Amino acid sequence: MxxxxxxxxxxxxxxKKKHRIAVAWAQDSNTINAIHKAVKRGFIEAILVGKxxxxxxxxxxxxxxxxxxxxxxxxxxxxxxxxxxxxxxAGEADIVMKGLVGTDKFLKAVMDKEKGLMxxxxxxxxxxxxxxxxxxxxxxxxxxxxxxFPDLDQKVAMARYAIEMAQRFGIKKPKxxxxxxxxxxxxxxxxxxxxSIMCKMADRNQIKNCVMDGPLDIFLACDKKSLQIxxxxxxxxxxxxxxxxxxxxxxxxxYKGLMLFAxxxxxxxxxxxxxxxxxxxxxxxxxxxxxCIALSCLMA
Amino acid sequence: MVLKNMNDLKxxxxxxxxxxxxxAAANDQHSxxxxxxxxxxxxxxxxxxxxxxxxxxxxxLNNYDITGVRIINEPDAEKSVEIAVKMxxxxxxxxxxxGKIGSAILLRCVLNKxxxxxxGNLLSHFALFEVDTYQKVIAVTDVAMNIAPTLHDKIAIxxxxxxxxxxxxxxxxxVAVLGAVEMVNENMQATLDAALLSKMxxxxxxxxxxxxxxxxxxxxxxxxxxxLKGIKSEVAGDTDLLxxxxxxxxNVLYKSLVFFAxxxxxxxxxxxxVPIVLTSRSDSEQAKFDSILLAAAASR
Numbered sequence: 283m284x285x286x287x288x289x290x291x292x293x294x295x296x297x298k299k300k301h302r303i304a305v306a307w308a309q310d311s312n313t314i315n316a317i318h319k320a321v322k323r324g325f326i327e328a329i330l331v332g333k334x335x336x337x338x339x340x341x342x343x344x345x346x347x348x349x350x351x352x353x354x355x356x357x358x359x360x361x362x363x364x365x366x367x368x369x370x371x372a373g374e375a376d377i378v379m380k381g382l383v384g385t386d387k388f389l390k391a392v393m394d395k396e397k398g399l400m401x402x403x404x405x406x407x408x409x410x411x412x413x414x415x416x417x418x419x420x421x422x423x424x425x426x427x428x429x430x431f432p433d434l435d436q437k438v439a440m441a442r443y444a445i446e447m448a449q450r451f452g453i454k455k456p457k458x459x460x461x462x463x464x465x466x467x468x469x470x471x472x473x474x475x476x477x478s479i480m481c482k483m484a485d486r487n488q489i490k491n492c493v494m495d496g497p498l499d500i501f502l503a504c505d506k507k508s509l510q511i512x513x514x515x516x517x518x519x520x521x522x523x524x525x526x527x528x529x530x531x532x533x534x535x536x537y538k539g540l541m542l543f544a545x546x547x548x549x550x551x552x553x554x555x556x557x558x559x560x561x562x563x564x565x566x567x568x569x570x571x572x573x574c575i576a577l578s579c580l581m582a
Numbered sequence: 583m584v585l586k587n588m589n590d591l592k593x594x595x596x597x598x599x600x601x602x603x604x605x606a607a608a609n610d611q612h613s614x615x616x617x618x619x620x621x622x623x624x625x626x627x628x629x630x631x632x633x634x635x636x637x638x639x640x641x642x643l644n645n646y647d648i649t650g651v652r653i654i655n656e657p658d659a660e661k662s663v664e665i666a667v668k669m670x671x672x673x674x675x676x677x678x679x680x681g682k683i684g685s686a687i688l689l690r691c692v693l694n695k696x697x698x699x700x701x702g703n704l705l706s707h708f709a710l711f712e713v714d715t716y717q718k719v720i721a722v723t724d725v726a727m728n729i730a731p732t733l734h735d736k737i738a739i740x741x742x743x744x745x746x747x748x749x750x751x752x753x754x755x756x757v758a759v760l761g762a763v764e765m766v767n768e769n770m771q772a773t774l775d776a777a778l779l780s781k782m783x784x785x786x787x788x789x790x791x792x793x794x795x796x797x798x799x800x801x802x803x804x805x806x807x808x809x810l811k812g813i814k815s816e817v818a819g820d821t822d823l824l825x826x827x828x829x830x831x832x833n834v835l836y837k838s839l840v841f842f843a844x845x846x847x848x849x850x851x852x853x854x855x856v857p858i859v860l861t862s863r864s865d866s867e868q869a870k871f872d873s874i875l876l877a878a879a880a881s882r
Contacts, residue, residue: 434768467781469733475778482777482796483766487812514785 283452285419287411287549290451291576294325301579303560304329304375306366306391307359309336310382311344312564316571317379318346325579329354329375331362359383363391367399370557377578379560392552392559399555405429405439408561409447410550411577414540417504422448422456422524426533427550427561434476437526438489441480443553444524445492450580456523459503460496461532465514473497473528492524493517500525500536541567549573551581558582583751584822585719587712588846588872592625594750594879600627601878603859604675606666607659608632610682611640612863616870617679618646625878629675631666632682633657659683660691667691670856671699677877679859692854699854704728704738707860708746709849710876711839716803721747721755721823725832727851733775736825737788740779742852743823744791746880755822757783758802759795760831764813772796772827779825792816795825799835848872850880857881 284290303320305313308330314337320326329352330337341348354369356362363383369375378399380388392399393406400406408427411420424440425432432440441458448456460477467474477496484494495516501508506520527533540546548570552559558578562571585591595601605617608630614637620626630637630648634655641648656662663683669675678699680688692699707727712719723743728735740757747755759776767773776795783793794817800807805819826832839845847869851858857877861870 466785467778467787469778474781475774478781479766479768479774479777481784482780485780485814486765488765 283419287413287420287547287573287576290411290549290580291323291573294576294579295323297325297579299579300325300327301377301582302327302329302375303377303379303575303578304331304354304366304369305379305381306388307332307356307362307383308379308381309333309340311340312568312571313379313381314340314346315344315568316575318344318350319568319572320575321350326377326575328352329366329369330381331356331366331369332381333357360387360391363388364394364397367391367394368397370399371397376582377558377560379575379578380562385561385563388561392555399557399559401554401556404554405436406552406554407436407440407443408550409440409444409553410537410548411447411451412537412540412546412548414544414546416544419523420451421504421522423533423537424524424526426527426530426537428530428552430530432529434479437476438480438483439554441489441492441494441524441526444526445489447551447553447581448523449491453523455491455493457493457518457521458524458526459498459518459522460494460526461500461503462497462528463499465498465502465512465516467497471497496526541570547573549577551577583753585710585750586717587719588848588875590719591710591750591848591872591875591879595625595875600624601676601881602627602629602674603677603679603874603877604629604631604666604669605679605681606631606663606688607681607683608653608662609636609640611644612865612867612870613679613681614640614646615644615867616874618648618651619867619871620874620878621651625875626677628652629654629666629669631656631662631669632659633662660687663688663691664697667694667699668697671697675856676881677857677859677874678854679874679877680861685860685862688858688860692858699856699858701853701855703742703853704735705851705853706739706742707849708743708852709836709847710872712846713839713843715843718822720803720821722826722832722836723823724826724829725836726829726849729829731828733778736775736779737782738853740788740791740793740823740825743825744788746850746852746857747823748790749880749882752822753790755791756817756820757791757793757795757823757825758797758817758821759793759825760799760802760827761796762798764796764798764801764811766796770796775827791823794818797821799824846872848876850877852880
């Protein structure tokens, strides 16, 4: 079982398969530095789509030899996104990554019905693995980036993506806690209704390979002491692998708070696509960005 | 402890203090027959409220010896119900039974705000069946009273029934929430309510029982059938109480059990201050007698 992001990176290095990453509008130092590190570690080859002159300029400023990258010319960010997606679709790359382009423009190319990378009828969502020094293992959370207010079907899809990712980390039957403000079921709280339904779906093996419970608050999900104090019986037992959040506005501040105040690092990935899609916010640390690339190789 | 058959119900009340049963609009042959038999069997002490002349006529025609039975003469049926209900609310009687009067009128009196038998709980119908093909008696609710119960109503119906089963000696009755399938299906409200009821039970929001659902009828009453489907459940195959999704399903099941499976049935209304025997004219005298037995056993 992989317990840290470094262990995940090691696992990727052990696989020794070089994945080809197409990066859309890869002109900023942030992206190029993270890509460069992964290329140097030897687990990826990078195709940078953008203005070659700009890319070379950035590389020079960062002291990076631009010749280690394959450059594909494109004159604007929208066309660069489409081109990066096309490269993956055509089998010339395995993974697509967002550079200095707006997330919405980039995802539009990914979600294009004909030329995009969506699995048919799939829900587009985001799962990330958080490493928090004060927690005894990685904590997967979903969805802090894509779906603002997931409905029941979307929550089920989110759960399945997170379970699938946790399994890649060697957790055979991940414990997934469905997060709310309280552990009680109330028909006035739609999320607690959805969660109760999901738990029954897990009981009936309609959601497979997990131990699921919710609603639970984060204390009950991740802290055994709180469990004893509150006297709530839950198979999660204060040892959650996955936290499923009711909304983007609850999950996003949760992970950002941990990054800022608890020295957290993350590796996250878009789910619901044929091939891995990397989207990172510019404010993420270079380490996290590097881990995102490693994660995409693990999931490829 | 579980009840194997109606004789076990008899054993529950044997030797106990006789309950006072007040029969409203007592000038009814079938009701009188059952009441007098229960009186002779030392299960109850009857009080007959109704047209005294008619009561005596019926009794002499049928050779019912009612020497020593208290009779309150009230030729007006509706007024006799009022007298009977007031006797219960003033604690002069432990069980209310309907004689020759429409159910609607009796229930209106039961729900009277000044002198009725309201407790704040929903009234619900509770039926107990003895079927040769099941290992014990099986309780079914609600087959006659609540037409299309909401989740909120279902909680009240379960609570009424569990309270009754607890009094019959079941410490943790097994409650199956019936659906057409055992899977959660968003298009079938019964399966969603079942999931919510299960979760509320897990969180101790519905106490003193074990709830599982949705369960299809076969999974609920046949362990073999549940195992074939791979259902892991404490309830499946060993159900004590079946919760119906609505009155259509409940009523058809009730009548199929009686007509096709030759089930013995006893039924009472729960949720009022005392159990109410409210059998219909089409019920056999045996069913009426067993219902009195059930009311006596369930009475505090």
